[in-house]
Amino acid sequence: MDYKSAGVDIEAGYKSVELMKEHVRKTMRPEVMTGLGGFSGAFSAAALKGMEHPVLLSGTDGVGTKLKLAFILDKNDTVGIDCVAMCVNDVACAGGEPLFFLDYIACGKNYPEKIADIVKGVAEGCRMAECALIGGETAEMPGFYPEDEYDLAGFAVGVADEKDIISGRDLEEGDVLIGMASSGVHSNGFSLVRKVFPMTKEALNTYYDELGTTLGEALIAPTKIYVKALKSLKNAGVRVLACSHITGGGFYENVPRMLKEGTRAVIKKDSYEVPAIFKLLMKTGNIEEKMMYNTYNMGIGMVIAVRPNEKDAALAAIEAAGEKGYVIGSITAGEKGVELI
Numbered sequence: 153m154d155y156k157s158a159g160v161d162i163e164a165g166y167k168s169v170e171l172m173k174e175h176v177r178k179t180m181r182p183e184v185m186t187g188l189g190g191f192s193g194a195f196s197a198a199a200l201k202g203m204e205h206p207v208l209l210s211g212t213d214g215v216g217t218k219l220k221l222a223f224i225l226d227k228n229d230t231v232g233i234d235c236v237a238m239c240v241n242d243v244a245c246a247g248g249e250p251l252f253f254l255d256y257i258a259c260g261k262n263y264p265e266k267i268a269d270i271v272k273g274v275a276e277g278c279r280m281a282e283c284a285l286i287g288g289e290t291a292e293m294p295g296f297y298p299e300d301e302y303d304l305a306g307f308a309v310g311v312a313d314e315k316d317i318i319s320g321r322d323l324e325e326g327d328v329l330i331g332m333a334s335s336g337v338h339s340n341g342f343s344l345v346r347k348v349f350p351m352t353k354e355a356l357n358t359y360y361d362e363l364g365t366t367l368g369e370a371l372i373a374p375t376k377i378y379v380k381a382l383k384s385l386k387n388a389g390v391r392v393l394a395c396s397h398i399t400g401g402g403f404y405e406n407v408p409r410m411l412k413e414g415t416r417a418v419i420k421k422d423s424y425e426v427p428a429i430f431k432l433l434m435k436t437g438n439i440e441e442k443m444m445y446n447t448y449n450m451g452i453g454m455v456i457a458v459r460p461n462e463k464d465a466a467l468a469a470i471e472a473a474g475e476k477g478y479v480i481g482s483i484t485a486g487e488k489g490v491e492l493i
Contacts, residue, residue, distance in 0.1 A: 171268035193286030211242035214305035232273025237375035248310035260297035320394035334453035348437035
């Protein structure tokens with residue numbers, strides 16, 4: 153009897169590490185002090201120099217049941233982007249610069265090429281966020297996960313000078329709300345998606361004219377990473393007063409998190425075009441509109457508040473970072489919350 157006969161292939165683990173090294177190398181920053189394969193990742197505190205009062209920020213999340221689509225479609229090279237995005241967007245949302253990332257993959261059986269594909273996506277997400285992938289763990293857990301399935305989660309650490317932290321404390325009536333376009337469903341609400349659409353390869357490979365792609369391609373599109381857009385705003389001298397990452401809970405749960413007491417967000421639903429995937433989901437599943445806005449991002453992945461006189465500069469900075477921004481509403485005085493009109 154040995155470990156391999158119990159279902160854990162140590163040699164496959166070694167091969168996975170070798171295959172992922174080329175992807176990890178692309179994410180390196182000057183502050184990284186260790187290579188892949190050590191017991192911990194070391195990151196120099198040099199990134200904190202020059203700040204008056206450096207504050208570390210962290211975020212952790214997973215991809216959720218969106219992974220079920222990756223299993224069915226046998227497409228494992230983009231879910232890593234989702235994993236990174238869910239973490240680094242939260243860090244950036246608070247005004248932080250993501251510094252490094254760690255991932256955790258748990259699988260029923262270690263297929264080295266599949267693991268390398270997953271890490272390729274994680275590395276691409278880190279490259280997009282300009283943070284380093286300095287470590288991770290691949291756990292082979294036979295009998296706990298089916299052989300062809302896995303789970304994926306991650307953890308990001310970033311830094312901000314205390315004076316630059318985005319908290320909403322200076323919000324005022326009349327401030328402008330700008331929404332940044334999402335790439336689609338992102339990584340939330342897939343338990344409902346999987347109830348609405350048949351989760352078969354045939355159904356997911358069906359082409360829809362209104363989507364301009366197959367259903368599977370539209371659903372598995374990776375989550376947008378907004379780190380560069382928020383950096384662009386800062387570099388342009390635009391002061392972001394408040395910020396909300398629109399994840400699980402949609403507008404109704406997430407927008408109030410950016411507000412201070414006595415302020416209310418009013419968002420105009422017709423201020424931008426809701427992507428076709430949400431219209432198809434709503435129609436096919438006979439889902440009430442309010443439930444859609446309470447579950448999904450509805451085409452807006454990040455919301456920021458700026459002063460009215462910085463609206464145009466903010467839109468230009470977002471566009472310069474390769475993203476699309478829309479003026480979607482404003483801040484009013486009132487009970488803390490969000491109103492969609």
